[in-house]
Amino acid sequence: MLVSVVTIGNSRGIRFPKLVLDKLCVKDKMDMEVTEKGILLTPVNDLPRSNWAAAFCKMHKMK
Template structure:
């Protein structure tokens, strides 16, 4: 399949047909992968899909602990007043 590059303001873009958008379930965003001289477009259906379930698993496994405290030991909060 061949597609033309079109001018969009000061940029250029690629127009995808409705058939391609529907077939690959492309909604608003795609992931762009540059690999071995190729440009790969991968649909993004939901950037945070399944995060809620993964956070629940982390909590159940005790993996949701803070790695850093909110305040560093050598932090001087007086500088900000």
């Protein structure tokens, strides 16, 4: 899919079609990784309190 790079303030960005964002369940964040082949964007699935169990276990061990 060919997309245009557009000016956004002093930066430049890409606008993603809503269908693509919905299909990948993108909310408001994506993880960006620069590779030798280009840029890899991965949706971030922030689940509230998803890491609490591990944090509580770690705190218990530090007691």
